[in-house]
Every structure is written in C-alpha cells, then in structure tokens.
Amino acid sequence: MSEPPTPAAERQGPLLIGLTCLGSLTLLLLARAALQQRALLTPNTPRSQLVWIRHAAVDPEQRREASLLLASGEGENRKRRKVLEGQGWGRGPLAPVVLKLDALAAEQGGGQAAGDALWRALLHRFPGDPASADALYALGRQDPSLRQELLRRFPSHPAALAAALETGPTAEAQRQGALHLARWGARWPGADALLHQVCQQQNQNLPKGDRRQLALGLAELGDGTGALSCLAGARHGSSPNKVRLGELGLDASGALRLGQSLLKGPPEQQRAGERLLLSLTGRWPLSPEALESARLLSQVEGPGGLALIGALPPPLGQSAPGQARLAREGKQPWQPVLKRWPRDPASWDLQWELARERLLKGQWSAAATLLTSIESDELSAPLAARQQFWLGYTQQQLGGEGAAKRTWERLLQFAPTGYYGWRASLQLGRPEALEHGQTPTQQLLPDPWRPLASGDGDLDRLWRLGQPLEAWETWRQRQRNRPPRAPQELLVEGRLRQGVGDDWTGLGQLERAHLALPAGSCQARRSLERDLHPLRFGPVFLAAGQREGVDPALLLAVALQESRFTPAVQSAAGAVGLMQLMPGTAAELAGGPVDPQALKDPATNVPLGARYLRQLLLRWQGNPLLAVASYNAGPGAVEGWISPQLRLHPELWVEAIPYPETRLYVKKVLGNHWSYRRRDLGPPC
Numbered sequence: 001m002s003e004p005p006t007p008a009a010e011r012q013g014p015l016l017i018g019l020t021c022l023g024s025l026t027l028l029l030l031a032r033a034a035l036q037q038r039a040l041l042t043p044n045t046p047r048s049q050l051v052w053i054r055h056a057a058v059d060p061e062q063r064r065e066a067s068l069l070l071a072s073g074e075g076e077n078r079k080r081r082k083v084l085e086g087q088g089w090g091r092g093p094l095a096p097v098v099l100k101l102d103a104l105a106a107e108q109g110g111g112q113a114a115g116d117a118l119w120r121a122l123l124h125r126f127p128g129d130p131a132s133a134d135a136l137y138a139l140g141r142q143d144p145s146l147r148q149e150l151l152r153r154f155p156s157h158p159a160a161l162a163a164a165l166e167t168g169p170t171a172e173a174q175r176q177g178a179l180h181l182a183r184w185g186a187r188w189p190g191a192d193a194l195l196h197q198v199c200q201q202q203n204q205n206l207p208k209g210d211r212r213q214l215a216l217g218l219a220e221l222g223d224g225t226g227a228l229s230c231l232a233g234a235r236h237g238s239s240p241n242k243v244r245l246g247e248l249g250l251d252a253s254g255a256l257r258l259g260q261s262l263l264k265g266p267p268e269q270q271r272a273g274e275r276l277l278l279s280l281t282g283r284w285p286l287s288p289e290a291l292e293s294a295r296l297l298s299q300v301e302g303p304g305g306l307a308l309i310g311a312l313p314p315p316l317g318q319s320a321p322g323q324a325r326l327a328r329e330g331k332q333p334w335q336p337v338l339k340r341w342p343r344d345p346a347s348w349d350l351q352w353e354l355a356r357e358r359l360l361k362g363q364w365s366a367a368a369t370l371l372t373s374i375e376s377d378e379l380s381a382p383l384a385a386r387q388q389f390w391l392g393y394t395q396q397q398l399g400g401e402g403a404a405k406r407t408w409e410r411l412l413q414f415a416p417t418g419y420y421g422w423r424a425s426l427q428l429g430r431p432e433a434l435e436h437g438q439t440p441t442q443q444l445l446p447d448p449w450r451p452l453a454s455g456d457g458d459l460d461r462l463w464r465l466g467q468p469l470e471a472w473e474t475w476r477q478r479q480r481n482r483p484p485r486a487p488q489e490l491l492v493e494g495r496l497r498q499g500v501g502d503d504w505t506g507l508g509q510l511e512r513a514h515l516a517l518p519a520g521s522c523q524a525r526r527s528l529e530r531d532l533h534p535l536r537f538g539p540v541f542l543a544a545g546q547r548e549g550v551d552p553a554l555l556l557a558v559a560l561q562e563s564r565f566t567p568a569v570q571s572a573a574g575a576v577g578l579m580q581l582m583p584g585t586a587a588e589l590a591g592g593p594v595d596p597q598a599l600k601d602p603a604t605n606v607p608l609g610a611r612y613l614r615q616l617l618l619r620w621q622g623n624p625l626l627a628v629a630s631y632n633a634g635p636g637a638v639e640g641w642i643s644p645q646l647r648l649h650p651e652l653w654v655e656a657i658p659y660p661e662t663r664l665y666v667k668k669v670l671g672n673h674w675s676y677r678r679r680d681l682g683p684p685c
Contacts, residue, residue: 130474
C-alpha cells in the first residue's frame, strides 16, 4: 500500500505541471516563429512581418529577401536605399539585383557619384549577370566603348536595345544601331523610325546583307511596304511584282517573315507574298517554315486560294491545312480530314465552319454529327466550350432536353466563364445568369499577387520578391529574341510582359496560349482566367460606370477587346485609347473638340466611352447583344440585322451576323463581361 504524498510534494506537483505547460507553450511559439521565418516571402506578406524579418531573422538570405520586398514598395529613393543597405553581400543571384536597385536609387536621388561607384562594383563582381547590362548602359554615358561592349555581351537585353536606339550622331553609328535593333529587337519602341530612316537615307550605300537585315526587321513589324523598299534598293524600286526569292538571299525563316508581312498589305503586296511563300515551299518543302507557309496559303480566300493549294509540292498539298481547305470548299469529304488530323488547328476550323453552316440552316442532326467528330479532349478549353455548347443546343432542338442539360453541365465544369459559360448558364436557368447585368458591379477588387510558376527557379524567385522587371530582363536575355512558340513559353512571357506593363503584347500571348492549351486543372484554369481578364485603371472604370449608369464590368470588357488596356494605342482608322474612340465621336460626346492627345488619358477616354455605350444601351432598350454589336459596327449596320431570331434564338442571331469581325467581337466582349462579373466569386469548379 503506497504512502500518502507529503505536503511539499503536494506543492511541487502543480508547479511542475505549470513549468511543463509553459515550456510546451514556449516551444510552440518558437516553432511557430521558425515556421514563419521559413515560409516563402511574397508581395502578399504583411509589411509588419517583412520589417520584423529584415531586422530579426537568423537567416541572412531571408533578411535580404525581406529587404527586396520592402524596397519594391518604397516610393522615396532615400528610403529605398536605406532598406537595401548592406544587402549586396556574397555571390548569390540576388546580390547583383540589390546592387542594381541601389545604384538606380542613388542616381535618381541625385547621387551620381554614388551611383557610378555602385555600377562599377556590380560590373566588377558580376560581369556576366543580366544586371550588369544596366551597369554598362549607365557607365557608357561617359565611355562609349562600354556601350559597344553592352551590345556585344547582352545583345537582346532591354538596356542594349535602348543603347542601340541612341547611337549616333554619325550615319555609320546609326546604321550599326539600326542593324542591331533589326536583329535583336525590332519591336523596341522607336526602332521602326530608325530602321526606316537608315533604309531611306543610306539605301544606295548599304551592302545587300545590311538591307536584308533591316528589311527583315521591318517585316517583323508587319511593314511589308518598308521591307520591300529596303530590299529593292536602287535596282528595282519597290514594286512587289519584281520580288523574286532567289534574288533576295533570304533563308526559309526570313522568307516566311517577309511573306507574312506582305499578306497583310494591299492586294498587289498580298499577291507578292503568296508568290514568295509558294517559292519557299518549293525550295524548302520539308521545313517547318514550308508547312507554316502552306497553312497561310490555305487561308487565302476565293478561287486563288484553291489554285495556290494545287501549286503546293505534293507533301504539303496533302497536309492538314491543304486538305481541310479542299474539304471546306466541298472538293472532298470532310470526315477523313478530321479523323486523320484531330489535333490540327486546320481541322478545328473546318469542323466549326461546317457545323456553323448547318446550325444556321437548322440541320440539327448534321450539325451534331460534325460537332462530335472530334473528341472534346482533343481541343483547347475555349474551343471545347464552343463545341459542347452547340452540341447541347442541337440535343435540345432534337428533343433531348435531359441530354442537353447534362452537356451544358459538363461544359460548366471546365469553362464556367466566357461567352459559352454565360450562354450555358442561361440555358440552364441559373439565377446568376438570368440576373446578369441588372445590378452594376459595385467594386473592382485588385488581384492579389500570384506565383509566376515558370519552372525556372531564378525567374520565379525574382517574381516572388516583387521584381518583375528583373525577371523580364533575365527571361529576355536568355531567349535572345527568340519568339515564344510553345504554349508554356507564351504563358510565361505573357505574364512577364503584363508584370512590366505591356498588356498589349502580354494579353495577345496569353490568348494564343489559351487557344492551344487543354483545359488543365481547376487552379490552372482560374489562374489563366485572371491573367486574361486583368483589372486596370479600376477606379476610373468604376467612377465612369457609376456616373453613366453602365456596369463598370462591361466597360472593362469593351476596353479589353478594343485596346487591351493600352491608353496610347491608335488604330489605322484613327480611333484612340482604351475604348478606341474616334476624335469626331469623342467631340460629339463631350459637346466640343477634344484634343487627340487627351484621348490617350484614361481619365478622359473612359468616361466618354461609357457615355457612348450608355447611348447605345438606351437605343436598344438595354439589349447587350445589339449595344455591343453597334459599338463595333455602328448602329446603322446593326439596324439591318434585326430579325425575329434575335428574340427566339439569340445565339444563332449572333452567328448570323454578316461581319466576321463583329460576330467575334460580340462573343468576346460579352464573354469578357461575364468573366469580370464572376472573377471575385470564388473557385468556379
């Protein structure tokens, strides 16, 4: 039998328990602090936590990461330098980034001597790092030989392209700058003017190889006229009829680039482009460029396009583009083409064009047969959504209401947003679709930061630390002006371009990736949807929409399609700005003349665009299909398209719009509108 505890033991028991609990709590708090320190820092990390880590973290690398994130949010150069102080240590990849940012802050703060010292330290310690390109550019202001070294060592880096544009004042220096830009960055802002200048002023004295390089730069810009003029020199003038592939000295890649640009020109140039591409297929019939040429030639409309297919070398004439065109013209059955090339874009286009014809004629069974001739998993997500929507539509028209609903439900599992997600939701009677557009968007929440997920550790880390410009410059230097082609490359470059403010190019690349990628995971789809529907100038759109009584999300949808949120873009017809207003229309809306330069300011442009859209909505009693079609084609044209089909079968009415551009425009804008309305409603699947 055990003895009872003594009074001392009774007093020690609670004390031991208390000490044990206190120790456990302390360990838990220390473990939590350690976990917080080890957690990846991002722009979403609270500033207070970054400040604590910068001062108290044990890991010096984590202190540096916190410093970079804090510096990215600092507006004052003095404070930015204070945050970065002492963080340029070691040989790691972040050290040159710190030195560069510190040098820029010193320069901008008026400390030229301190900036130069930092640039020299960067160049000495990290001569091969992309950040050293900026050092060569900055120090090259006083030492032109460093600018030449910059062009040689980092030819595609933005600093080198800026330096090439600034060459001069001698004609020889300008020629060298223009040649560098033509090879490494023809799309750099201002490069087109220098290329034209050198071609026009020095053409007769330029060697053939230089003329060829400059012409290819202009062709990359889509300027077929300038390219031809530069190539021709004094010998032929610039007549497209005198262009001969054998005389140009182009390789397959150059011939393809020039041919593509000529196809975008007036009829005489288009025919020259066709001849050039046809010559390419004959000279290099097994090359990837020949297949792309065959694809382009198969898209030439009219009898001339069929003649071009007949003139292709047999392997190319028997390829998917040529055979799909023949099937579309009824020259052969379509079934073998879709069966043999189910994953070729030419087959996708063929399937849709033939199905659309049958839908418009009410041939539901024939349309359903075509729509099921390629499995949906062979298509990209937006094309699969189109296929599934119309398959459900044909099932409904054939009396299979249950089958139609199941098809539309499947569609919404992988494509809940966009035009077909909206129309499927309407067909299913979803409340959010029936009420869509009745209540204006009340707030436009900015996107939180999201990982780049490029698969490249250096790029992902720079992006994570709030340094999108450094990530972009690193990517561009590694790509060496090679355009992205694979969908994953398009995704990465598109997001990087968005990160540095280039929505015009970035959104175009993301759209190309979207049309090539399979549906993917829910998380990947949602991330790409966010990228494709960014929020720009939110307060401006919100205020304009509330003032005019137009849903701000609809204004965003129009601006995305019109200008990709690029304020200074101007169309060939003279339309300006975010929502592409003609100066005359803007003057009518404003009640007086509007300076075209002012139209490039979102604060002027967006309210006028909102007023015009309100007028169109009032004219058409709030019908979004008619209002959006009128924004693109004009209300006069739309007046002639109104028919009972608009009320009975609105989706078919859209497909019957006789202008292909307006047909696509209506679907894109209203799909954008639905996507913007759904973007903040949580996970869609």
